[in-house]
Amino acid sequence: DLSLLVLRIALRCVTCEAGVIHVTGYVGREVNVSCSYDEGYESYEKYLCKNDCGDSDLLITTSNSSKNKYSIHDNKTSRIFTTTISDLHSVDAGKYWCGVTRTGKDIYTEVDCCDTVTKVQSYEGYSESVSCPYESQNSLKYICRGNRPSTCLQQALITSDTKQNGRFRLDDDKMSGTFTVTINSLTRNDSGSYLCGVQRNSELDVFSAVELEVEGKKNHSNSSLHQHQEDIICCQILMVSFTVMYTWTCLHSNIDANIDANEVQPLCILCIFRSR
Template structure:
């Protein structure tokens, strides 16, 4: 009796079941031992169909799950595949397409080839292939393979590539030179125990390796990181800001099996240019009084006067010099500093204020000039001139009479002789 044709839907179902069942090595063996129908049979038997299908698939054992990997264009990615105990000494490889001999990209017997590197951790039973210099054409389906005699073990890998930039939304932060500024970065609750970090720039692929600070270190120079796991926010504080700190930053949260999560910050640090400034002249040896206004809300703050070319590096004169005394007048929201006996060395730049954080607009810049011997504005000439004596008319008469008198005196002397 002739066998009826197998419906196409049934063939699809059988093929699907076969692919799942192929995880068991014995399936191919069982199918290979199936008895052929008579060679004269005009219709394919179910056993023959399954056998041919098995041969067509090369009796491949395929994992049910697919490994999903995501990488950045221009960066590199690691593809890690596990295998069962007993296969430690077998060759492993990564391939594409149909995994023919021309489709094998790299093997453990030749661990470095072009932009591929492979490493087999036999203790963990995981082999990892690194693909560098990723391009858009590298996206797609790959297979992790473990070589066997005639039925290699395969695991499907799906590689997705994204642009190495971030993000659609950018938080802008503005500050001033010398300030301390805090940058807050939120994260989801499932990442409470994940590594947090911040880096400069806008390149996620290298952010972690270029991190300025991480939640493991917590303190690094001018940077401090605090993680509030209850609020799901980590905060990075940057001290003593300079204009060089301006630019793009990325807050990162590490994820082991996926790409890290990022949020973008744009920090603008402006020059502290618009502080109130005044110029004062003083005379050496004389007293001098400096007046410094402050915001009314600072009435209870510590007031001070410091000297130095830059506010970030100046000396508190009231604390270090007995000639300087400070008196606060809360009623007028100002304080005065008296210098009892001004010295030439007192000249220079002073900063008086009432906020230790150097908040913008709360300070007065004083340029003090000290003169040793202050004089009037009359200019004294330095060019030597010939001195001429003006003689009165009466004096000139004496000069003209003098010869007659001398003649008369001469005659009298002769007569007496």
């Protein structure tokens, strides 16, 4: 009703009954946001909303348990309702609210979701590129080490203003809405957590997380040995095939009909010996 809508729009003035829930997920996968509630609210409607929780920010409710990329389930025995967000992207990151509808003020729990993590693996001495999608076209883009958004811009390794900084290069493809950071001459010390950041002047910056794992130099000798072994096996197969064909030719050639079997046998053995 109208009073519920007004209450949701004025959510900034509502005090949450629980602490902030932090949720992290992986790009392209799904994440679960679980929120508990007190005894006595089992039959009440629950929902998940975003930002200020206005009418357009309402994502899913228990009265309509599946909508777009969202689904919700209320476990009334454990008094926990869980919202699943599928196909995560960096644009899904932000402030969410778990809500329990009741007469008067709804009960809200703040959720910090969904910092997405992209896993990247590479080797020492190689170059590796990290792609970071965004929505705000003219905003500053940057990347930093660690997982602290509050200090990321100050500790940025490179920004879209500098483009190149030592081993780091940033390319911004505004057509696809993706900026790419390339790290050259990788070392094991480059392994760790990174944050891709997009600056938003009037709101909090948007981040997507990257986990980089740099392994030791690729061992080419093992692959060469494996290839050599395969070559030997291939040659042996060819030799056996050639021997069989050569023997068959000897036995079915236009040999003088007067030659008896005792004369043919040494000839065929000679063919086999010569084929090896």
